[in-house]
Amino acid sequence: xxxxxxxxxxxxxxxxxxxxxxxxxxxxxxxxxxxxxxxxxxxxxxxxxxxxxxxxxxxxxxxxxxxxxxxxxxxxxxxxxxxxxxxxxxxxxxxxxxxxxxxxxxxxxxx
Amino acid sequence: xxxxxxxxxxxxxxxxxxxxxxxxxxxxxxxxxxxxxxxxxxxxxxxxxxxxxxxxxxxxxxxxxxxxxxxxxxxxxxxxxxxxxxxxxxxxxxxxxxxxxxxxxxxxxxxxxx
Numbered sequence: 001x002x003x004x005x006x007x008x009x010x011x012x013x014x015x016x017x018x019x020x021x022x023x024x025x026x027x028x029x030x031x032x033x034x035x036x037x038x039x040x041x042x043x044x045x046x047x048x049x050x051x052x053x054x055x056x057x058x059x060x061x062x063x064x065x066x067x068x069x070x071x072x073x074x075x076x077x078x079x080x081x082x083x084x085x086x087x088x089x090x091x092x093x094x095x096x097x098x099x100x101x102x103x104x105x106x107x108x109x110x111x
Numbered sequence: 112x113x114x115x116x117x118x119x120x121x122x123x124x125x126x127x128x129x130x131x132x133x134x135x136x137x138x139x140x141x142x143x144x145x146x147x148x149x150x151x152x153x154x155x156x157x158x159x160x161x162x163x164x165x166x167x168x169x170x171x172x173x174x175x176x177x178x179x180x181x182x183x184x185x186x187x188x189x190x191x192x193x194x195x196x197x198x199x200x201x202x203x204x205x206x207x208x209x210x211x212x213x214x215x216x217x218x219x220x221x222x223x224x225x
Contacts, residue, residue, distance in 0.1 A: 004153075006153075034214075036216075043200075043202055043216040043217060045216070088153055088154070090214075098156045099144070099156070103151075103152050103153045104153050
């Protein structure tokens, strides 16, 4: 059974700080990695994806991937109260395989 | 571009009743997913379609759940009979294809079984 593990939190950070969210996965054949943000009562919204080892930056968000360690992370710089949400890590292999989600990490940014 | 459409948004039924959910994916998206999300947990895949064929339904409780995607566009998910533990949000998502492409979610249907 392919598994994706996340610390459920809550992770509390002060406004303006860097929030670091982590995810590990069990399937070494995983090829694509996604971060979704989910506000309470809403559906998941894609914010980042990464396919290659290293860092990928998009605005205040940076995704980091280390396939050797089976580890993917999301950094949020200059955290804002509006970033308070649950962040879901999702992983898939190539071919006809579905997204497997972690349980999500709840982030709280304190003003 | 229109997003993934789902209906109804909310549904309350008694246990042992039946219920159906509908999903219209983003135009041109070949892959459609149904996920179940129980409060406090991540989405769990129920079934994945590629066009009108089933790719993965290994976690679908087939004694009570069924799904179809006629003509490879819209999809319906049915539960019959419902149990209390089926209370969850049912999310439909679509992507251009499976594997490396991003999946986009609909607003979901919140089901409460009483």
